[in-house]
Amino acid sequence: MQNNFICDRNLCTGCTACFNKCPVSAIKMEENDEGFLYPVIDENLCINCGLCKKVCPVNNVNACVNTEESLQYIAAAPDNVRKISSSGGMFNIVATYVLNSGGYVCGVVYDDNMNAVHILTNNKQDVLRMSGSKYVQSYTGNCFQQIKEKLDNNIKVLFTGCPCQVAGLKQYLNKEYENLITMDLICHGTPSPELFIKFLKEEYPNEKVLDVNFRYKKDNWGTEYNIVTKTDSGIYSNKINDHIYTKAFAHNMCLRISCTECQFAQKQRTGDFTIGDAWGANKIFKAKKLYKDKKGASILLVNNSKAKNIFDELKKEFKQVIPVKNYSQPNMQYPSTKHPSRDDFFEKNKTMTFKKAFEETFCSKKNVAILNHCWENCNFGAVLTGYALNKVCKLLGYNAQTINYNFGNEMSENYIQNSLFDDFKQKYIDFTMPVRNYVEFEYLNNYFDNFIVGSDQVWRYQIITKDNLEYFFLNFAKPEKNIISCAASFGIYDIDSELNVKYTKNATIKDLYIKYLKNFDSISIREENGVEYCKKLGLNASLILDPVFLITKKDWEKLTDEDKSPKEFHKVAHYIINSNQTESTVNLAKQIITDIQIDDFIKLNSKDMSIQNWLWQLNNCEFFVTDSFHGCCFAIIFNKQFICVNSNTKILARMESLFKMLGIENRLYKNFDEIDYEIIKQKINYEKVNKKIEEYSLFSKEWLVNALNKNITDDVIKSKIKIKNEIRNINKEYAKKHRFKYFIKYLSYTSKYLLSVSKKQKQHNKFKKDLFKLRHKHLKYIQ
Known part of the structure; x- marks a missing residue:
């Protein structure tokens, strides 16, 4: 494979679709320095067939997701099933259904070394081992090949995994199988297998770990659960807030980098079914009683017609099924966010214990x-x-x-x-x-x-x-x-x-x-x-200085060079925000540059222009005209001959202050009629300007470093608490007066929204309705 890559490395999920698909076994899954598996191509074996790229779900996201609208339910299995499940027991009910029909189940278990691995089995005891959450990335190995063999022999198979793994299987199979049931999880992200093993070895140094139950349900189901670890020497229980590994997972410190840019964290799901904890079910009136029994409830999405037919057959197996609408969780809409110390945490784990690295970076x-x-x-x-x-x-x-x-x-x-x-x-x-x-x-x-x-x-x-x-x-x-x-x-x-x-x-x-x-x-x-x-x-x-000056010209040019789209050179660029001054710009440019044609101008206000192209055009023009503060900043950074014309005297302070600092006050005018063309024709002395920028930039960076290094003393904290209380009292008074007003406006626009006829009216009234609802809620909060 030319360039030895299949997809953007930061998006690769390690699903193994390419590994399973390669016809000449040229792809191996190898750990990177963070302990995650990535496909590596042996160029000596590769025949450049391109199948690995074609099968990659990251390269084909739209082909992997369901297009039908999902049906949503809060679901709970009988109590004995929920007791061994992370939440409401949906997986166990479907798995039992498949096993009873002579089928196989593919899910995650711990192997003898506590590695999380997918296995394909028809053994009920192995399927029981699949129950419960495993907060570590699993390895699917050659399961996709095994599943295909069963499916081709008309044997029913249930596959459960993260959305990316379900997508990988579907891409590998490349056809619909009626005897395949897929179930994706509402996934927070997958931690490093290497760090998981490292943590266990450090936490239980002289013991063999046999099992980790991240969601032990002895007391109840909820967010304050226990993590129970079983070793050959005993059983250990930790509250979630005392368990360092689970805290690192929950705060996104040990997740695969692709999880923070996940293409499958969206409403359109990859599986026939989607399951997860029904957090927030207590806010749904019909589900309140179920939520209060503290034995677990699942959110269940039925994502296509095949799943609907299966679910209709299985409803009788549940203790309770409650239809809901518009249920959502963050990871059903967008990926988990990269923790600011994530990279530092992985780096420190190379030389420190897991616990020490966490304490230093969290x-x-x-x-x-x-x-x-x-x-x-x-x-x-x-x-x-x-x-x-x-x-x-x-x-x-x-x-x-x-x-x-x-x-x-x-x-x-x-x-x-x-x-x-x-x-x-x-x-x-x-x-x-x-x-x-x-x-x-x-x-x-x-x-x-x-x-x-x-x-x-x-x-x-x-x-x-x-x-x-x-x-x-x-x-x-x-x-x-x-x-x-x-x-x-x-x-x-x-x-x-x-x-x-x-x-x-x-x-x-x-x-x-x-x-x-x-x-x-x-x-x-x-x-x-x-x-x-x-x-x-x-x-x-x-x-x-504005932060744009704290980055060098070379850094900005490097940024523009990363955009490889075709560009066209223009002698004069103009970026006028507040008014249409194209004609005045043309007349001005003719005074400065000889033999100029209308095609030599480019307007940088286009919404179809990328940020890099905007920078490139500004950097490569001969003359620049603007009324924008940041337009001026980049003209100065790129050492362009330029002029700023802005008639809005209220806001000129920003330009005047900057121009005074750099000694170029004669580049600012309130209108085109005031321009002194003899002065404008003179070149800006950028040798002097650049020296001043260097001085001010150094001062600005030193100021920022000192500000970031400031120690917040107890006396300062006490003073802040006092001021915050004063602010809160003022805001309470404001909220008391205005909260009801915003509520009335919310009700008014809600009515208008419901009665709207045209699409434009509906959009306008929805915006107003949501706006006043948000403001009312905020005032209610601060009151």
Whole structure:
């Protein structure tokens, strides 16, 4: 196989479809340095038939998933079956059905060395060993070949496994078999087999481990379960919160890297059936009684007609079956998020014990959560400054992740989904788990000791922060956490014009801002007027560069080079956000560049332009015209001759501050009529500018390092607690006044949504309905 790869290595699940399919046995499954199995091709044996690529489920995701709408049930088997099951006993009922019809079951057991392996059997005792969760990746070996042999002989087979393993089997078989039943699990992710064995050896050094029951049900089923380990010397029981391995698994520290980008964590499932714990069933009225018996309940998805026919036949075997709608869990929608210390944890395990590596990395002082405008899907500058800060923190030795919260859904009903932006963010920015509300923001305290807000207009009240104060001022972070603003911006000249507004009877927005800002351990601002404003409020703030300047020109050019799509050179690029100034740009360019034609211009506002192409066009033009702050930043980084024309005097502080720092004030104009062409024709002295950028960049990085290394003392924590209580009292007063108003608006738009006729009306009213519901819930929470 040319290039010796089958799919993107970060997406490879180790399902063994390629290993089983290879007609000349040129593929072996070998462990990488993290203990996960990957296919390795022997080039001497490979005949370049391409079957391995064709069979790979990662390369063919759409072919692996069901297209029919799933039926959903909360299901519970009889008590004796649930006692030996992880949750509601669905697997055991279907397995018994298959065995009684003379069939075979393929599932996971521990072998004599505690390796998790798939076996194909018709032995009831072996099938009993398959019951219960095994929090480690299993090896399917040559089971796919064995299954095919049984199926071709008209023998019924049940295969159960992770969605990727079910997908691998289906791709290997490459045809529908009526006598095959597949069952995928709602999968959190698969830990390293090597680390699992390492943990057991360290935890029980002089004993042979015989079994690990991760979901022991002696007392009850629920989230506070025991882990029971059986060895040749005895039986050991640990509460989940005391079991280091399970904590590492639950917090995504030891998962295969593909699990954090899983292509199969979606509503469309790979199996005929999908099973998992019915967490949240207590919120479903009909299931409350079942949930309270604490013996286990499964969520069951019936994903196609074949499964429906089987389930209709098996319903009588269940103690209770409750139809539900719109049930969901996180891993039915998106993958588990990579823990910020995941890579560090694996690295430390090479030289430390599992326990020591966990203790040093779990909530490391090196973990940083960043909140900014990375949710933007047509704002090049917002995404690039978010990317830059994420990367700079990593270059400084920190485990940085950007908080995955989409403010766009709240702030604009016209929010645009842009696959080009999504692709860039997915590839180049590490995100946290998706967070959807204040409670989930608070949960981030379990992972991070440092929280950064910035850069960009994160504190622009009227446009950005108005309905998201608690988020953009990091109020969800606990008092003992390190709270930082990095190159934050108030967005306008006259900051008081937006903040001297009544918030409650006794407090203005400005009063609230002061209290929020006092909770910060370090404050840096992007504009000089913002620094001066903080000083007037009695706060110490530093002036630093926007993070895009903290990455070198070579780094940005390397990023553009990774995009191999065809590009076309243009002499003049213009990126005008606030108005259509194409004609003025053309006239300006003709004064600067001779023999210029209309084809020599390119407008960089297109939503069909990738971020890398946007950078490339800017880097390769001769002259650049913009009204954008970040447009100016990248023109300066790429040493372009450029001009900034922006008539919105309210927001010019950001440009004026930057241009003053770099000594290029003559590149900023309020309109095209003011332009001094003699000055514009003069080349910018980038030798001087680059030296100043180097100086300010060094200062900015040193400031950030000092901010991240700050020790939070007990006195500081006490002060933060006091301020947080003051903020909470103000917000309680606001919530008391406004919560009912938002509830009425929610009811109003719910009615309008139900009565909507046109698609556009329905979308608009749904947006409003969801928006006011969210705000009402948040006010209810803070009240």
